[in-house]
Amino acid sequence: MSIGDIIGGWKARWGIGRMDYKVKPGLYAVGKPDGDSPVLVSANYKLTFDILRKNLTSLDCWLLILDTKGINVWCAAGKGTFGTDELVNRIEATRLADVVSHRKLILPQLGASGVSAHEVAKRMGFTVTYGPVRAEDIKAFVDAGYKATKEMRTVEFTFKDRIVLTPMELVPAVQMALPVLGALFLTNQFAARPFDKKDVTAYLGAVLTGAVVTPALLPHIPGKAFAWKGWLLGLGWTAGYLGLSKRFKKEDRLMSVGELLLMPAVSSFLAMNFTGSSTYTSPSGVKKEMKRALPLIIGSAAVGGALMLGVHLFFRRKAK
Amino acid sequence: MNHRYLKDVTTLSLSANQCVGCGLCAEVCPHGVFTVNDRNAKITDKDLCMECGACAKNCPANAISVDAGVGCAYAFIMGWLTGSEPSCDCSGGSSDACCS
Structure with a gap:
């Protein structure tokens, strides 16, 4: 991450131009992913995107970024923009089924209030696994065979x-x-x-x-x-x-x-x-x-x- | 430090005989409200529920009901003032900090 990302994050926290702090929705490669690499789904708020990038340095994976209008996962899930329909549409638009050979998606747990896992499975044939609440636990979650501990599943407010x-x-x-x-x-x-x-x-x-x-x-x-x-x-x-x-x-x-x-x-x-x-x-x-x-x-x-x-x-x- | 909010307010309810024991409610709940034993879900501490609706949305058996929404005073005020549904709407550079 560059100094520009850090300044941008600070500005967003203070409400300066935070509504334009977005990344483009779509499929991103992190590291050198191939057809077997995991697919992680997230929001297009740039602070979210940067936190994710920072925590995925040692993992080769795909990032499927939904159009949440520049809003974080949890809030967007509450509004429904991080939702079943947007996920289904984004899978189609990025032709994800042609990029990866498996049919598994890892969603942030806090996206669950907007996404219905069984509906995604029914409509697209992709199974949804809910990952940890915090991006910093993703590595441990993947290493543990896509299993999250109770701590990883619990929201804190430190x-x-x-x-x-x-x-x-x-x-x-x-x-x-x-x-x-x-x-x-x-x-x-x-x-x-x-x-x-x-x-x-x-x-x-x-x-x-x-x-x-x-x-x-x-x-x-x-x-x-x-x-x-x-x-x-x-x-x-x-x-x-x-x-x-x-x-x-x-x-x-x-x-x-x-x-x-x-x-x-x-x-x-x-x-x-x-x-x-x-x-x-x-x-x-x-x-x-x-x-x-x-x-x-x-x-x-x-x-x-x-x-x-x-x-x-x-x-x-x-x-x- | 454990946060606790008001008692006996949540609209969360679980219909045990509809439960298929898949365990997804326990997986998605951000406050550990559910436990699943012997393929049957149970609500452990109802007062920890924040009514985010993740459990109900991901229950394939429709066994959970909750009046889901945002626990945000500002959203309610704006909803009352504009006569619309309270929403976590952050557009227009409002003072809504929930979208940080």
Whole structure:
């Protein structure tokens, strides 16, 4: 892999041009494969492709790349683009049956939510074997005679897994905050109680707490619902920061109450959105969590925001 | 560290008398929810299920049913706002990070 691939991967993680980060669907040769070499199926997201290439250096095989619109295997399988129909079509388009003499395909296990193995067998005569979850286990899987251990079959969500996802949580959160900060900069020109650096820090801290700190510490935070975890840390951050900044004095009290209502709600909302990045939340669970949390988040943020705005516009701080 | 999400929410169900014991459910499940003994599948820990639907999709006997979908709050919000089905749709450079 070249330096360009590494920079490209970094950019994709931060959301720069990630929708164009694709490779062309089709059949690729890795090493020097022949008619007996295994066929591995994957997605056309370039990050996926590069991780695969990196882990296949000592294996001669074919790579059948499906058109998943530049999206990773698991997500594409959920959407159905990494699916039975696309697989069948790609087998035909690449004339795979003429290239290899066997009729076996190795699919990433996480593709299974989009592909029906028995249907592929029925329609194309190819048997599907599900390989390991992680590309780094492919070599061991092949060496073991196409057998995966329980560890290879289980999805994890390690600290590192979570951390690499946080830029894509943070970038939109900051983008959403920019117009608000811009508007407040304008009202600051005439407001009775202008927002200062500490108010902005409290807010940015709440964003960071929800979008980065909560995901990072996820399994160590008490409770199960993501919104709850984010709220808890958001409250800790806001109360701690306001305390350290001596913002519980009489003249700041009303504003601080507003911040205590708004900031943890922001953290909670962002943490709740991290369910989409997690590897273990069910839609039924997320729905249940949202039904409870969303009204509280909206209510708390609305009351807190209104209180802050009221104080900001109309309550002059008494001179010391 | 083992992650656990909400209890008693999954829609996963297995009809044992339809099971042919092929073992594919245990193979595709990313959270080890199934075990197969004596050619019969069993659900071990239902609360680990994330409703990805891989088991049901690959069960040749149609013995498994689950309301499969994406466990993504953002997808639900967008679904409610636009009146469409919640989907893990990452196009248009949205804030959806599930497609990393």
